Amino acid sequence: MYLAKIYVTYKPSILDPQGVVIKSALERLEYQGIEDVSQGKYFQVKLTGVDKVAVAKEVESLVEELLINHNTETYTYDLEEI
Amino acid sequence: MYLAKIYVTYKPSILDPQGVVIKSALERLEYQGIEDVSQGKYFQVKLTGVDKVAVAKEVESLVEELLINHNTETYTYDLEEI
Numbered sequence: 001m002y003l004a005k006i007y008v009t010y011k012p013s014i015l016d017p018q019g020v021v022i023k024s025a026l027e028r029l030e031y032q033g034i035e036d037v038s039q040g041k042y043f044q045v046k047l048t049g050v051d052k053v054a055v056a057k058e059v060e061s062l063v064e065e066l067l068i069n070h071n072t073e074t075y076t077y078d079l080e081e082i
Numbered sequence: 083m084y085l086a087k088i089y090v091t092y093k094p095s096i097l098d099p100q101g102v103v104i105k106s107a108l109e110r111l112e113y114q115g116i117e118d119v120s121q122g123k124y125f126q127v128k129l130t131g132v133d134k135v136a137v138a139k140e141v142e143s144l145v146e147e148l149l150i151n152h153n154t155e156t157y158t159y160d161l162e163e164i
Contacts, residue, residue: 007124033130042089042124048115
């Protein structure tokens with residue numbers, strides 16, 4: 001069994017309105033030295049496969065087919081055996 | 083400068099409706115062997131501090147003050163120098 005941890009973020013050219021709002025809220029709360037904030041999505045998917053290469057392919061396929069908006073988002077993932 | 087990667091997930095006792103919906107969508111799309119799906123939030127925060135211990139404390143403070151709902155969510159984070 002594998003656990004895929006998938007991190008979805010906006011592409012660098014896309015404005016991240018939630019990040020902007022959080023940054024300004026932190027400044028209002030008097031946090032110092034906050035340079036940048038971005039908000040993305042985090043998915044954990046448990047898969048029952050045994051072959052890591054096949055599971056990795058399945059993860060990439062399901063992320064690209066269902067979880068991300070190709071126009072605005074990009075992703076990375078880690079795959080660990082559990 | 084440090085980059086904090088913050089992973090917010092539901093507590094284990096809390097129903098994750100988005101995860102349930104994604105799992106059933108993947109099954110409809112005929113993905114095999116999807117055991118479990120959960121959706122959380124992923125934040126990247128860049129901080130200008132130099133002392134790692136102080137920056138870690140600031141990250142914990144800002145997450146607990148602004149980013150999570152203590153009733154339903156929990157979090158982990160990584161801190162890397164950039």
